[in-house]
Amino acid sequence: xxxxxxxxxxxxxxxxxxxxxxxxxxxxxxxxxxxxxxxxxxxxxxxxxxxxxxxxxxxxxxxxxxxxxxxxxxxxxxxxxxxxxxxxxxxxxxxxxxxxxxxxxxxxxxxxxxxxxxxxxxxxxxxxxxxxxxxxxxxxxxxxxxxxxxxxxxxxxxxxxxxxxxxxxxxxxxxxxxxxxxxxxxxxxxxxxxxxxxxxxxxxxxxxxxxxxxxx
Amino acid sequence: xxxxxxxxxxxxxxxxxxxxxxxxxxxxxxxxxxxxxxxxxxxxxxxxxxxxxxxxxxxxxxxxxxxxxxxxxxxxxxxxxxxxxxxxxxxxxxxxxxxxxxxxxxxxxxxxxxxxxxxxxxxxxxxxxxxxxxxxxxxxxxxxxxxxxxxxxxxxxxxxxxxxxxxxxxxxxxxxxxxxxxxxxxxxxxxxxxxxxxxxxxxxxxxxxxxxxxxxxxxxxxxxxxxxxxxxxxxxxxxxxxxxxxxxxxxxxxxxxxxxxxxxxxxxxxxxxxxxxxxxxxxxxxxxxxxxxxxxxxxxxxxxxxxxxxxxxxxxxxxxxxxxxxxxxxxxxxxxxxxxxxxxxxxxxxxxxxxxxxxxxxxxxxxxxxxxxxxxxxxxxxxxxxxxxxxxxxxxxxxxxxxxxxxxxxxxxxxxxxxxxxxxxxxxxxxxxxxxxxxxxxxxxxxxxxxxxxxxxxxxxxxxxxxxxxxxxxxxxxxxxxxxxxxxxxxxxxxxxxxxxxxxxxxxxxxxxxxxxxxxxxxxxxxxxxxxxxxxxxxxxxxxxxxxxxxxxxxxxxxxxxxxxxxxxxxxxxxxxxxxxxxxxxxxxxxxxxxxxxxxxxxxxxxxxxxxxxxxxxxxxxxxxxxxxxxxxxxxxxxxxxxxxxxxxxxxxxxxxxxxxxxxxxxxxxxxxxxxxxxxxxxxxxxxxxxxxxxxxxxxxxxxxxxxxxxxxxxxxxxxxxxxxxxxxxxxxxxxxxxxxxxxxxxxxxxxxxx
Numbered sequence: 001x002x003x004x005x006x007x008x009x010x011x012x013x014x015x016x017x018x019x020x021x022x023x024x025x026x027x028x029x030x031x032x033x034x035x036x037x038x039x040x041x042x043x044x045x046x047x048x049x050x051x052x053x054x055x056x057x058x059x060x061x062x063x064x065x066x067x068x069x070x071x072x073x074x075x076x077x078x079x080x081x082x083x084x085x086x087x088x089x090x091x092x093x094x095x096x097x098x099x100x101x102x103x104x105x106x107x108x109x110x111x112x113x114x115x116x117x118x119x120x121x122x123x124x125x126x127x128x129x130x131x132x133x134x135x136x137x138x139x140x141x142x143x144x145x146x147x148x149x150x151x152x153x154x155x156x157x158x159x160x161x162x163x164x165x166x167x168x169x170x171x172x173x174x175x176x177x178x179x180x181x182x183x184x185x186x187x188x189x190x191x192x193x194x195x196x197x198x199x200x201x202x203x204x205x206x207x208x209x210x211x212x213x214x215x216x
Numbered sequence: 217x218x219x220x221x222x223x224x225x226x227x228x229x230x231x232x233x234x235x236x237x238x239x240x241x242x243x244x245x246x247x248x249x250x251x252x253x254x255x256x257x258x259x260x261x262x263x264x265x266x267x268x269x270x271x272x273x274x275x276x277x278x279x280x281x282x283x284x285x286x287x288x289x290x291x292x293x294x295x296x297x298x299x300x301x302x303x304x305x306x307x308x309x310x311x312x313x314x315x316x317x318x319x320x321x322x323x324x325x326x327x328x329x330x331x332x333x334x335x336x337x338x339x340x341x342x343x344x345x346x347x348x349x350x351x352x353x354x355x356x357x358x359x360x361x362x363x364x365x366x367x368x369x370x371x372x373x374x375x376x377x378x379x380x381x382x383x384x385x386x387x388x389x390x391x392x393x394x395x396x397x398x399x400x401x402x403x404x405x406x407x408x409x410x411x412x413x414x415x416x417x418x419x420x421x422x423x424x425x426x427x428x429x430x431x432x433x434x435x436x437x438x439x440x441x442x443x444x445x446x447x448x449x450x451x452x453x454x455x456x457x458x459x460x461x462x463x464x465x466x467x468x469x470x471x472x473x474x475x476x477x478x479x480x481x482x483x484x485x486x487x488x489x490x491x492x493x494x495x496x497x498x499x500x501x502x503x504x505x506x507x508x509x510x511x512x513x514x515x516x517x518x519x520x521x522x523x524x525x526x527x528x529x530x531x532x533x534x535x536x537x538x539x540x541x542x543x544x545x546x547x548x549x550x551x552x553x554x555x556x557x558x559x560x561x562x563x564x565x566x567x568x569x570x571x572x573x574x575x576x577x578x579x580x581x582x583x584x585x586x587x588x589x590x591x592x593x594x595x596x597x598x599x600x601x602x603x604x605x606x607x608x609x610x611x612x613x614x615x616x617x618x619x620x621x622x623x624x625x626x627x628x629x630x631x632x633x634x635x636x637x638x639x640x641x642x643x644x645x646x647x648x649x650x651x652x653x654x655x656x657x658x659x660x661x662x663x664x665x666x667x668x669x670x671x672x673x674x675x676x677x678x679x680x681x682x683x684x685x686x687x688x689x690x691x692x693x694x695x696x697x698x699x700x701x702x703x704x705x706x707x708x709x710x711x712x713x714x715x716x717x718x719x720x721x722x723x724x725x726x727x728x729x730x731x732x733x734x735x736x737x738x739x740x741x742x743x744x745x746x747x748x749x750x751x752x753x754x755x756x757x758x759x760x761x762x763x764x765x766x767x768x769x770x771x772x773x774x775x776x777x778x779x780x781x782x783x784x785x786x787x788x789x790x791x792x793x794x795x796x797x798x799x800x801x802x803x804x805x806x807x808x809x810x811x812x813x814x815x816x817x818x819x820x821x822x823x824x825x826x827x828x829x830x831x832x833x834x835x836x837x838x839x840x841x842x843x844x845x846x847x848x849x850x851x852x853x854x855x856x857x858x859x860x861x862x863x864x865x866x867x868x869x870x871x872x873x874x875x876x877x878x879x880x881x882x883x884x885x886x887x888x889x890x891x892x893x894x895x896x897x898x899x900x901x902x903x904x905x906x907x908x909x910x911x912x913x914x915x916x917x918x919x920x921x922x923x924x925x926x927x928x929x930x931x932x933x934x935x936x937x938x939x940x941x942x943x944x945x946x947x948x949x950x951x952x953x954x955x956x957x958x959x960x961x962x963x964x965x966x967x968x969x970x971x
Contacts, residue, residue, distance in 0.1 A: 025720075049929040062706030063720060 007112070008207065011105055015215065016097040019071060025089045027060035029082045036077050040069040040096060056093055073098035099215040105208050113201050114191035115167045121185045123156035125163075125177055132179075140172045145192055152189070170194045173201065219267050222275070223259075226252060229278055233285065236296050236511060239479075242288070244281045251277060286510040289455075291486040295463060297455045297512035298435040299400070301362035304513045304520075306333050306396050310354060312521035313528065315340045317354065321378055325365045329375025331403075333358040334382045337394075339529060343562045350565050352532075353386035355379050355444060356396030356432075369435070370403040370922070373414035376443045380418050383425060383444075390566040392428040392532050395444040400462060402440035402894075404914035404922060406931060406940065412890070412913035413942045415443040416898030419864055422446040423580070423871040426572035428535035428565065430528055433458050433493075433502065438851070438860055439894045439913070446864040448538070448579050449531035452493040452502040455512040459491035460860040460891075461853050465918075469853065489856045490771050499770075500586055501857050503531070530558040536565055539575035580872060583865045584828070590770035590821030590858040591791075599764070610836050618838055618969065695731065697750035699743055702727035708741070710734040731950050733907075740908035740949055742886050745811040745846040749794070752952050753807050753844075758798035762829055766790030767815075767822040773854040779815070787814045792848070793823040795830040797839070801957045803970060805842055806834040812847025812886060819892050820852035824862030827896065831869040831880075838969040840879040840960050845897055850890025863895035870896050879964020883952070884909050884934065884943070902963050903943040905934035906952065911942065 023029070032054050034040070040053035052069035059065070076095040100108070119125060127135065128150055134143050145151070145165050152163040173191040177183045193201055230248055237245055255270055262270065289297075297303060310317045314337035321327060321334025333356060338349040357369035371379075386393045402411045409417070419442060422429065431447035436458030452458060461469075463486035467477035470485060477485075490496075493505045506527050513520045530550070536542075537550055542563060549561050567575065595603070702724045710718035716737035726732060731751075732741040749755035767790065769776045784790060792814035797806055808830045810817045819827075827843075834841035851859040874880050882897050884905040889912050897903070905911060911934055916927040930936060937943045947955050 046926050047929055060707065061720065061722070062704075063708055065709055 007109060008204065011100070011108070012212075015105075015213075016073070016099045018076065019073070019096045019098055021055055021067060021069075021093045021096065023058055023087050023089055023091045023093060024065075024067070025058070025060060026087065027058040027065075028084065028086050029093060030057045030059065031078060031080065031083050031093075032056060034075050034078060034094070036075050038075045040073060040075060042069055042071040042073075067093070069096060071096070071098045101214050102208060102212050105212055106205055109204050109208070110173075110191060110201070113197060113204075114173055114193050115170065116188040117165060117167055117190050117192060118186055118188050119177075119183045120163070121154070121156070122182060123154045124180055125183055125189060126153045126155065126179050127151065128153060128162065135172075135175075140175055141198065143172050144195070145170055145172065167192060168194070171198065173198065219264075219271055222271050223256070226271070226274055226278060229282075232300070232302060232514075233282070233511065235300055236289075236293050237285070238293075238296060242285070244285050244288075248278065248281055282510040289511075290483060291457070291489075291492050292463060292483045294455050294492055294512075295457055295486060298457055299368075300512070301359075302514050303359070303361075303434070304515055304517075305361060306354075306356045306358045306398060307360070308515045309396060309521070309524065310335055310337060312518065313525040314338065314352070314354065315349070321355070321382065324363075328378055329372050330360075330363075331357055331366045331369050331371050331399075332375035332379050334379060339525075341529075341559055341562055348562065351389070351391045352565075353382055353389075353391060353393045354396070355382060355393070357399040357440075357444075359398050367403060369399040369440075370401060371399060371440055371443065372403045372405060373407065373409050373411050376402070376414045376418055377409065379444055380414075380421055383418075383422065387425050387427050390427060390572075392430065392535070392565050393425070393447075394528055394532070395429065395431040395447065397431060397433045397436045397441045397445050397458075399435060399437050399440040401437035401922075402443065402913065404919050405925075406912055406936065408940050410913065410937070410940055410942050412439070412894035412911075413898050413940075415439050415894040415913075416867070416896075418443040419446055419867040419895050420871055420899035423864070423868040424576055424875065426576055427567065428532055428539070428575065429579075430531045430535060432506070432524075432528065433496075437462060439863070439891055442860065442863050442895070446579075446583075446868075448535040448575065448582070449504075450502045451504050451506055451527060451531055452496060453513065454493050454505050454508045456493055457491040458493075458496050458501065458857055459489050460851050460856050461489075463489065463491070466853055484774075488771065488773050489853070491856065496857055499590075499857060501861055526558050532565060533558055533561070533563045535575070536563055536567065536571075538578050540567055540571035580868050583861070583868055586861050586865060587770075587821045587824065587858045590768065590855065591825055592766040592768040592822070594764040594766060594790075607836065614836055614838060618967075695728070695747075695751050696756070697747055699727040699732070699747055701744075710737060710739050712737045712739050733949060738907060738948070740906060743949070745794075745809060745813070748844060748846065748885070748952070749809065752956070753796070753798050753800070753809075753842075755796065755798065758796040758807075760794065760796040761833070762795055762826050763790060765822050765826050765829075767792075767820050767852075769854065770821060770858045771854070771856050773856075776854040779854075783813075783815050787811070789814050791822040791826065792817045792819070793826045795826050795833075797833070797837075800953070800960060803840070803957070803960050804837070805840045805960065806830050806837070807842045807844065810843075810845045810848045810892070812849075815852060816849035817845070817847045817888075818849050818852035819859060819862055820855040821858045821862065824859075824866050827862075827866045828869040831866070831873045834878060835873045835876055838878070838967055840881065840964060840968060841873060842881050842883065842956065843897065843900070844883045845885060845888045845892065847886035848888050848890075848892045848897075850892065860891065863891050866896035867899055870899060874901070874965070877965030877967025879960065879968060881956070881959055881963070883947070883956075884911050886910070887932075889913065889915060889932075898942070901944075902959065904945045904947050904955070904959075905937065905943050906949055907934065907946050909934045911937040 034055060040055065042052045044050040054066050055069055056067045057064050058067055073096045076097045078094040079092065082093065131143055131151060146169055147166055149165045150162050151165040154161050154163050170192045173193040175190045176188045183189065230252055233245055233248065251274060255274060259267065317335045317337035319333065319335045321332055322330065324330060335354045337352050337354045339352060340347050340349050357371060358366055359369045360366040383393055402415060404411050423446060429447040430449045430451065431445045433441070433445065433450065433452040434456040436445065436456065438460050441458065463482050464477065466485040466489055467482040471477045471481050490499070493502070496502045497505055504527070506524060509517045509520055533550055537547065542550065546561050546563065704723045707720040707722050708726060709720055712718055712734070718734050718736035721734060726741065732743045767780055769780060789811060792811050794809040794811060795806070797804065799805065808827055810819070810823070831841060851862065853859065870880055880900045880902065882900040882903040884903065887910045888897065893911060894913060910932040912932040916931065919925060919927050934943065934946050938946055
């Protein structure tokens with residue numbers, strides 16, 4: 001059973017994720033002068049082609065390699081005593097606090113509460129006529145799912161095959177695709193939750209939407 | 217009403233003048249402004265007659281001072297004139313110069329590229345009482361007086377492709393082509409077919425187009441201009457510019473790319489680049505200058521259009537005359553061109569087959585003669601003479617050996633082949649009694665038995681491993697030249713390490729045995745050009761030629777002499793191009809290398825000349841020609857038009873070589889961009905790239921600046937060029953020698969000496 005209050009409290013007590021920056025291999029560490037409290041940014045650019053803020057350099061065999069921030073956030077602590085030291089692989093160098101945004105919080109909650117049913121391949125997906133009729137008549141939540149139940153029609157390159165649902169029993173929480181659009185393989189088609197938990201989840205999401213304070 | 221209109225016109229003239237002279241303070245402009253303001257202030261109190269008198273005087277003053285200002289125009293002012301929305305554009309020319317026209321390349325924004333205007337036009341000429349309508353294909357960039365959708369005359373690849381198609385149509389129809397160049401440069405996108413690739417195709421086709429081509433330059437911006445400007449007669453408007461790069465671009469490079477260049481530096485660059493009509497006439501890149509009214513032609517200058525009309529007619533007549541020859545009287549009239557009106561003398565513009573061939577030959581000769589004094593020739597008189605004699609001897613040898621002797625040899629071998637086939641047919645029982653009588657045919661049958669008798673050592677060779685006792689085949693001994701980078705004691709990280717999990721590589725391994733190739737993902741680290749010279753092209757045994765031709769500073773570009781000396785000292789080369797004759801697995805080949813350490817592998821007059829000579833050598837000696845681009849940043853901007861003219865020059869030489877039946881193979885490495893890719897490199901039917909190289913027209917920074925488009929990270933990678941169809945394959949560095957040999961044996965035309 002999902003405990004909404006506990007979950008929210010837990011998240012708001014630590015509204016961030018701590019990322020530990022570890023050395024990828026052995027080498028001599030050189031910090032670039034970042035202090036606790038400094039802001040760092042993650043990879044940028046349209047294609048994430050620009051690396052994040054430089055955190056430290058690691059030199060092995062005269063080969064100096066940059067270590068960059070994987071996500072934006074704030075430097076929590078730096079192990080300054082390692083400056084100029086030779087370290088092993090996997091040694092923590094610093095910690096970065098990445099503050100969670102609304103979307104990230106909701107994604108975390110839903111990840112815990114939902115079972116995602118994903119597209120097995122890139123194709124167009126349709127609900128089978130019975131399911132479709134039910135959804136149109138009574139909304140998404142009116143469909144009760146059972147393992148092995150015939151659910152989708154997969155249409156690709158003029159070939160149509162049925163696809164059965166597999167996973168825990170429950171009801172559809174949300175549908176993540178448009179009928180008739182192409183969906184890439186691995187993308188979620190729908191989220192499934194237990195029928196009893198539905199109001200709880202909706203409550204959590206609403207509260208996050210309303211109450212969560214984003215820190216930049 | 218009339219006075220009102222005239223005052224408005226005067227105000228517009230003043231605005232135009234102020235646009236042209238920019239922020240500069242000028243006494244004449246100030247005088248005009250105060251006079252006009254005074255007049256406007258007084259006007260309400262003046263009577264009709266007085267008004268008219270004063271406006272007349274103002275108009276006279278404007279005329280006078282415009283004439284004076286004309287003398288003060290700096291090159292950058294001319295650039296501003298050319299870019300001004302009031303400047304004449306191609307539509308005005310079509311309306312006023314031609315008698316009739318139909319647009320065929322689309323209409324306004326409903327066109328594959330609204331910047332490229334293509335039209336079938338006619339020019340009427342008198343033949344006694346008869347009027348003859350002579351059809352012409354007119355094409356050029358349309359700036360459309362500031363119409364946004366025309367992109368200011370920057371043509372996308374498909375616009376150039378459309379122009380090329382209609383140039384071909386003109387060739388089928390045997391009518392002349394008039395091209396008008398109004399472009400600041402090509403639109404630098406790499407979408408199919410790619411800006412560079414399309415310009416290269418245009419140049420290649422235009423080099424052999426067998427109808428007269430006349431081009432008129434107003435704004436000639438580098439590669440974009442060349443795409444339609446390879447012509448028999450090149451005219452230029454007196455206020456136009458023709459340059460390798462925009463003055464802003466040159467200033468950005470000069471002043472370091474990051475900072476924004478100051479207006480003074482831009483002015484200075486415009487002067488140094490020698491971009492005006494007079495400069496280009498002096499340098500010999502255009503044939504004639506068409507004088508415009510003071511401060512540049514605008515759509516209302518009808519007298520100018522009349523002059524332009526007679527100039528293009530005359531230029532077309534001259535082009536026709538150079539190929540076909542006119543009657544003695546008309547030829548005389550054409551020579552005394554200042555006096556005769558070309559419209560009065562009839563010249564038929566469709567050419568005979570013979571004249572079409574002559575035209576193409578003359579066009580080549582015309583471009584071949586350009587920029588001959590823009591490089592330094594350090595050869596002694598004796599060497600020059602010896603080279604000329606050797607060339608003649610080779611030509612004679614080639615004629616004897618490959619044309620005359622080979623013809624008989626071919627006939628003989630064909631005869632022998634036929635006879636042999638006949639005898640074989642006889643053996644298979646077709647000869648009947650005759651075969652039996654001679655003891656041939658199946659009955660005599662030794663065929664099957666003979667096939668069985670394979671000598672035991674051959675059997676051994678075919679069925680066992682080549683060196684079973686030697687263990688695994690080791691590679692480290694195979695490189696003659698080892699990069700000095702392999703002497704450093706350090707490791708390197710492959711740029712793909714994050715995605716492919718490549719291990720760090722130890723420099724002696726990487727640059728020695730691995731030939732600079734990552735052993736996990738196959739990424740190619742850049743190698744020196746010497747690595748290729750010695751390990752691929754066997755440079756130690758090669759015969760280098762024309763090493764004495766060295767780059768110079770033809771425009772006396774300020775500060776460039778020093779940079780050039782520096783480059784020569786640092787690399788030990790005289791120019792970025794090395795040409796030599798070598799043997800690849802026994803096959804004699806001419807190779808040209810563009811070496812990137814010398815001024816970024818840029819191409820100027822010396823490089824162009826060396827390349828042309830290499831191409832001609834390969835043509836005469838009937839050897840394959842390989843152009844290895846170790847890296848080129850484009851045309852050398854400090855040489856101005858002397859550099860940009862190498863694009864058509866070398867492409868024409870290449871075209872001549874390819875159509876003679878040779879094999880022209882281009883191999884790209886590291887980074888190859890701009891002019892060379894958009895001409896003689898991109899026109900080859902066989903282009904390959906070494907892995908991890910980049911190929912393109914403009915770098916990401918320039919694309920972002922000009923188009924406002926963000927460039928994806930792997931936009932210029934050779935694999936993108938391969939999927940676009942620009943190049944034909946990607947080679948591993950370690951396999952180049954093998955692949956080249958395979959290419960020499962299987963690709964190219966029938967004119968190679970070993971075929």
